[in-house]
Every structure is written in structure tokens, then in C-alpha cells.
Amino acid sequence: MSLPHAILIALLEKPSSGLDLTRRFDKSIGYFWSATHQQIYRELGRLEAEGHIRALPSEQPARGQKKAYEVLPAGRAELARWTAASQDPKPHRDALLLRLRAAAVVGTAGLEADLRRHLELHRLQLAEYEEIEKRDFPPGQRGAQARLQHLVLRAGIELETFWIQWLTEALAELSVVAERHDSA
Amino acid sequence: MSLPHAILIALLEKPSSGLDLTRRFDKSIGYFWSATHQQIYRELGRLEAEGHIRALPSEQPARGQKKAYEVLPAGRAELARWTAASQDPKPHRDALLLRLRAAAVVGTAGLEADLRRHLELHRLQLAEYEEIEKRDFPPGQRGAQARLQHLVLRAGIELETFWIQWLTEALAELSVVAERHDSA
DNA sequence: AGAATTAGTGCAACTAGTTGCACAATGCTG
DNA sequence: CAGCATTGTGCAACTAGTTGCACTAATTCT
Incomplete structure (x- = not known):
């Protein structure tokens, strides 16, 4: 369950829209946590619903319109909690x-x-x-x-x-x- | 889609029952392809249905009874095909x-x-x-x-x-x- | 201006893997 | 021999990730 946290990291490093994130996941972040744009949009929706992030104010909320997100305090707290929590290594598959x-x-x-x-x-x-x-x-x-x-x-x-x-x-x-x- | 192939390898190396496989997946095989016993049983069922493996003849087919499987020629062929086929590396997640x-x-x-x-x-x-x-x-x-x-x-x-x-x-x-x- | 292309967001269905439980047979223990 | 732990098999429900497509808006091309 790390995708939401990967997104929080990316957004903390720089607020972005879904597509921006997708591009960044094809680069630096994706090198150790990859995700497709569909996963990202779905997760952005969830994170917003949970109050961890919010869409930056912008006039056009319509479809096909860029929508940038930023991390809210609750999101930062959740990320800090997750980072500090002990986690078992996931089994490899090669x-x-x-x-x-x-x-x-x-x-x-x-x-x-x-x-x-x-x-x-x-x-x-x-x-x-x-x-x-x-x-x-x-x-x-x-x-x-x-x-x-x-x-x-x-x-x-x-x-x-x-x-x-x-x-x-x-x-x-x-x-x-x-x-x-x-x-x- | 590599679990069935991992099982075929294990069975070719040595015919085994579900539980034997589970134990072997906790050791050597599982080091680069892990699986739980539930995954293994499910996959054994599928592989048998597809004619890739078969249960070794044994008197007690009842529940709670050991049932060992061996690989059939079709299974070996499928494994050879898969091994030779070109595959893209799966993205890492760490x-x-x-x-x-x-x-x-x-x-x-x-x-x-x-x-x-x-x-x-x-x-x-x-x-x-x-x-x-x-x-x-x-x-x-x-x-x-x-x-x-x-x-x-x-x-x-x-x-x-x-x-x-x-x-x-x-x-x-x-x-x-x-x-x-x-x-x- | 109309057509085609590109950028951006998103839904739906599917596949693989995980978790939690159920239940039968066997063997061990008081 | 009754109860209990262990061995072995399996179903069902859930979670995460993947694939394929749909639709809108803006841009470029003719």
C-alpha cells in the first residue's frame, strides 16, 4: 500500500497535475515505484476524498482541464507516519x-x-x-x-x-x- | 504470469504435493518467486485442468490426503516456450x-x-x-x-x-x- | 471553418496476489 | 477413547496493479 505515499512524496516535492505526476513517475519516482496514469488518477481521487491533498484553486474545473494538487497537513502527517512505521520487506519476484x-x-x-x-x-x-x-x-x-x-x-x-x-x-x-x- | 511456470519448474525438479511445494517455495524457489499455499493450490488446479500436470496415481483421493503432481509433456513444452519467449522486465517497487x-x-x-x-x-x-x-x-x-x-x-x-x-x-x-x- | 492531432482526465473490466477462514484426516496425549 | 494439535487441502473475499477504451478541450494543419 505504498502508491498513495509515493504520490504524496511527489506532490510535496512539487505540486502537480495528474499528467505531470504520470510523467514524473516515468522518471525519477518510477525508478523504484512505478505507476500508470490510471492508478495515479484513481489514487488522487482517494487522497482528495480523505483530505490528504486538495486541488489547487483554478477557474476551470471542467474535464480536459489541468488540475494541480497540493498536499495538506494531514497528508504530510500520514506520510511521516508511514515513513517511520516498521514494514516487512515484500517478497521479490524476478x-x-x-x-x-x-x-x-x-x-x-x-x-x-x-x-x-x-x-x-x-x-x-x-x-x-x-x-x-x-x-x-x-x-x-x-x-x-x-x-x-x-x-x-x-x-x-x-x-x-x-x-x-x-x-x-x-x-x-x-x-x-x-x-x-x-x-x- | 509466472507463477504457473515457477510451479512447473519445481515439479520438474521433483514431483510434489501442494504442501511440499509450499515448503519449497518458502526456500529455494521462493527466493525469487514467492507464493502462498493458497496461490499454489489454485494454480495446481488450473494447471491440471489445462493438462499441464497430473496427479500421481494414489489410492486416497479424499480431502486431507496427500496428492502429488507430476509434469506432463504439454507442461514441459509450455515451460520451454515461456523460457525462450522475450519478456519485458517488470517495474521494480521498493x-x-x-x-x-x-x-x-x-x-x-x-x-x-x-x-x-x-x-x-x-x-x-x-x-x-x-x-x-x-x-x-x-x-x-x-x-x-x-x-x-x-x-x-x-x-x-x-x-x-x-x-x-x-x-x-x-x-x-x-x-x-x-x-x-x-x-x- | 472543418479536420486531425495532441494533451489531459477518467471509467470499467480484468488479472495477480493476499488474507482469513473452513474443514477433513492423522497422530499424539492424558 | 476423547480431546487436541498437526498436516494437508481448499473456498471466498479483498486489495493492488494492468489493460483497454472513452471522452473533452486545445492546438495545428489545410
Whole structure:
């Protein structure tokens, strides 16, 4: 149940309309909590109904009209509560690892191409993160806020780095395994 | 849509009853694809209806009776198809990173304890993985099957190692940030 | 001016995963 | 042998996330 909180964070960082949020979820926020625009609109409705956010005053409340939201004190309080509350880690689910394990029983045919594709995707993602790091977190850090945000970004960078390294290794293993067919 | 495939893998590795599967999902398989026993029973029903698996012949088909399943050729074929098919990576969702980012706006109060708890959990998980590695993959590898399985396990080990390192860093940052209050 | 495109908001239906409970069979214990 | 815990299977209801479409308003194109 973290989507509403992700939205509160985004809105605290900068009041936005639904579409603005959607765009921001395709970037920074979405890197560790993704959401589609439908989820976002639905959740904005709920958050407003609960009094956690409100639409910024604007003349046109009609459909097809931009509507920006800001966080109310109650929303900020709820976010602080949630942030401090103890939470169990959610179980991971990684289809790629599952497929590797499947390959151990049904064979590796067809896997290589997709591993390469994933490798490429991770390379792109890493490049994007490093771009952000260079732009937003130049060496010689200051405020608490920046330090924490940088910490989160570094997690992203290091995770991508890990996957790139692991996928490279996996591709090497795969070619070894394919060469000598099977012998298990 | 990977749960049925995870079950097929588990059953190919060793035919099992629902409860056996549940237990195995709490161990090795569940490390990268978790599932509750209810999910498993439901999926077993579906897989049987589709002709991908079948219940091993046994005298007592009554309730409260062990019922073991094995994979049929159609199931194996489906698993091979799925393994080879190209799949887009699912978006990540990590509440802990989200909370760190929230802390940048609403303050870090109360976070530390939970970070420590997560650190401890990852340490335990890592120890468990390393135990498995020592037991099942002694140096001097052979078959293709073992190599691939080891590769997957190493991903787990390295991910846990990453989190331990990152959380340690995060705790250090947190204490720095807390000391000098805020200055952003 | 009318047509096509784009920006913005939203509903409805579906799929996957979670939670809470029910109930039968077996074995253990007083 | 009666009661109780454990093992094993399963249904029902709920929550979160996904997919597909609909509709309005503003903008650009001819």
C-alpha cells in the first residue's frame, strides 16, 4: 500500500497535475515505484476524498482541464507516519532468474537473445542514472535532503551495475553450457 | 504470469504435493518467486485442468490426503516456450527506497530502527544462501544444470551483499544527517 | 471553418496476489 | 477413547496493479 505515499512524496516535492505526476513517475519516482496514469488518477481521487491533498484553486474545473494538487497537513502527517512505521520487506519476484532456473531443466534454447536485450536495457538505465547524478549531485554535498536523495540514486546505480555484471557473466556461462550441450 | 511456470519448474525438479511445494517455495524457489499455499493450490488446479500436470496415481483421493503432481509433456513444452519467449522486465517497487526519499522531505525520525532490522534480515538471508552454496555447489563444477543453478544462486548472494553494504552506508548517512539536523 | 492531432482526465473490466477462514484426516496425549 | 494439535487441502473475499477504451478541450494543419 505504498502508491498513495509515493504520490504524496511527489506532490510535496512539487505540486502537480495528474499528467505531470504520470510523467514524473516515468522518471525519477518510477525508478523504484512505478505507476500508470490510471492508478495515479484513481489514487488522487482517494487522497482528495480523505483530505490528504486538495486541488489547487483554478477557474476551470471542467474535464480536459489541468488540475494541480497540493498536499495538506494531514497528508504530510500520514506520510511521516508511514515513513517511520516498521514494514516487512515484500517478497521479490524476478522472472529472469526464474527463467534461468527453468533453463537448467528444459534447456537454454532462445534465452540468449533476451538476456542480451535485458543487458542493453540495464546499460541504458545506468547511463540515465549517471546523467542525473552528474547533473543533480555534483561532488561536495551539502544539505540533508540532497544527501538522502543521492543515497537513493546510488542504490539505483549500484543495482544496475550489478545486473550488468551479472548478465554479462550469465551470457558467458550460457555459451559454455551451449558448447558442450548437456552433461548433467 | 509466472507463477504457473515457477510451479512447473519445481515439479520438474521433483514431483510434489501442494504442501511440499509450499515448503519449497518458502526456500529455494521462493527466493525469487514467492507464493502462498493458497496461490499454489489454485494454480495446481488450473494447471491440471489445462493438462499441464497430473496427479500421481494414489489410492486416497479424499480431502486431507496427500496428492502429488507430476509434469506432463504439454507442461514441459509450455515451460520451454515461456523460457525462450522475450519478456519485458517488470517495474521494480521498493518501499524502503521510497521511504528514504520521503525522509528527505518529512524527516528521518523513526527510520533508523527499521533500517537496522532490514540489515539484519539481509544478513540472515545471505548466511542462508552461503550455506546452500557450500552444501550444493562445492568448487570444481560439472554439469550444465548445476552451473546454471549456481549462477542463479550467486545472483541472490550478490544482491544480498549489495543490500547489506547499502544499508550500512544508509545508516551512516542517517546519523550524519540527524546530527546536524537539517540544512537543505 | 472543418479536420486531425495532441494533451489531459477518467471509467470499467480484468488479472495477480493476499488474507482469513473452513474443514477433513492423522497422530499424539492424558 | 476423547480431546487436541498437526498436516494437508481448499473456498471466498479483498486489495493492488494492468489493460483497454472513452471522452473533452486545445492546438495545428489545410
